[in-house]
Amino acid sequence: MNLTFGAYHVTKSYQGNPVLKDCSYSFERGGVYALMGPNGSGKSTFLRLCALLEDPDHGKITYFDGGRVLKKDIELRRMITLVLPKVGVFNTTAFKNVSYGLRLRGMKRGETEEKVEKALDFVALLDKGDQNALTLSSGETQRLGIARAIVIEPAVLFLDEPTASVDRKNTEIIEEIILKMKKEGGSAVVITTHDGEQAERLADYMLIMRDGEISAG
Amino acid sequence: MTSILESFIKAFSLILHLNRELLGIIVLSLKVSGSALIVATLLGLPCGALLALRSFPLKRLIITALNTFMGLPPVVVGLFVYLLLSRSGPLGFMALLYTATAMVIAQTILAFPIISSLSHSAIVGVDHIIRQASMTLGATPFQVSLTIIREARYGIMSGVIAAFGRVMAEVGAILIVGGNIAGYTRVMTTTIALETDKGNFELALALGIILLTISLIINFVLHVVQRRGMAGIER
Numbered sequence: 506m507n508l509t510f511g512a513y514h515v516t517k518s519y520q521g522n523p524v525l526k527d528c529s530y531s532f533e534r535g536g537v538y539a540l541m542g543p544n545g546s547g548k549s550t551f552l553r554l555c556a557l558l559e560d561p562d563h564g565k566i567t568y569f570d571g572g573r574v575l576k577k578d579i580e581l582r583r584m585i586t587l588v589l590p591k592v593g594v595f596n597t598t599a600f601k602n603v604s605y606g607l608r609l610r611g612m613k614r615g616e617t618e619e620k621v622e623k624a625l626d627f628v629a630l631l632d633k634g635d636q637n638a639l640t641l642s643s644g645e646t647q648r649l650g651i652a653r654a655i656v657i658e659p660a661v662l663f664l665d666e667p668t669a670s671v672d673r674k675n676t677e678i679i680e681e682i683i684l685k686m687k688k689e690g691g692s693a694v695v696i697t698t699h700d701g702e703q704a705e706r707l708a709d710y711m712l713i714m715r716d717g718e719i720s721a722g
Numbered sequence: 723m724t725s726i727l728e729s730f731i732k733a734f735s736l737i738l739h740l741n742r743e744l745l746g747i748i749v750l751s752l753k754v755s756g757s758a759l760i761v762a763t764l765l766g767l768p769c770g771a772l773l774a775l776r777s778f779p780l781k782r783l784i785i786t787a788l789n790t791f792m793g794l795p796p797v798v799v800g801l802f803v804y805l806l807l808s809r810s811g812p813l814g815f816m817a818l819l820y821t822a823t824a825m826v827i828a829q830t831i832l833a834f835p836i837i838s839s840l841s842h843s844a845i846v847g848v849d850h851i852i853r854q855a856s857m858t859l860g861a862t863p864f865q866v867s868l869t870i871i872r873e874a875r876y877g878i879m880s881g882v883i884a885a886f887g888r889v890m891a892e893v894g895a896i897l898i899v900g901g902n903i904a905g906y907t908r909v910m911t912t913t914i915a916l917e918t919d920k921g922n923f924e925l926a927l928a929l930g931i932i933l934l935t936i937s938l939i940i941n942f943v944l945h946v947v948q949r950r951g952m953a954g955i956e957r
Contacts, residue, residue, distance in 0.1 A: 579860070582857075586860070589858065592851075654858075
């Protein structure tokens, strides 16, 4: 499936405060997109709308398969995923956290094992599989969030500030993971960051969000 | 003082030489309270989840009512069930009065508000980020709800165990609706009340010790469950 998507004249307000003002952008290719901008510029809101977690007040987010517009149903939602800045791990082992998305899709325990181990290995957490996810460090938690997302092999992966609350070492590991994903191809990755240098290191395409408006960088 | 000591010695002797009658009373107590707990959990958990996860009219009122009913006096429940099941009552045709089933009904009414109210609190207490994380991974609304309930499992289990403690120790309701019939509806708490009246302290003490032991076990399990949930040490 050749999944592409776009935001068209999207606006969003919270309690009367406009966060996004007439944002339009077409994500027509694969690769890594970096959405940059200062805190409060609307990056996270834009990502949440693109990930179909919320609806815009006006305008629309549309996904395409080739030229065909896709319905916003559970099938589409299962092709995209968003890793939130606060990951929200489940009170169980790291292994079960990663297998969660596969089990939602009806995959049997025996089938999930290999995929989960591969995902945990991808984010350098294979040795933590049996550990309760709540006891992981913040960097490890972010990596677990990425493993939980990539195991379901999404067509589009949104990463909201993946390195905002982690130390230098974990930032480097997470950047390596994103570069590995970029090299392997497959998913289109959209990350938000306010670190311009990081965006340059990782992204194929740069976007700037300022005062609720988006533009190509 | 000597007579109390003697009573204790005889009570321990009764426990050690667990006779058929004593064993029957203990088994019936566990059966009645266990059945009530299962029914109350099957009704109370979905009710608590519904209150926690959905919005509908009168929701606040229902939550307040459930919180109030957690302290429901057992004799009032006994009276209510008695009126329902008595021959002239609306359910009199079922001939359930003075049966173990009537006792299960009374204890279910006592356990239901505890389980639903504590389940509601446990589910409401789950971090809202869990809902979002679940959605981002492709969960349907029903799967999101199940995930949130699963995250609240330790709190829910605490509620179930607390309800079990309450019904096991209860005497007023089952005495009214069960009638304390030997070999039929006589359970630990009603036997203690009867034997104390008769001055047969040995049997009452023996059952009291057993009841206390069960209560200690329940509390120990509750403590372990809560610690496990707090520390997140499931391996």
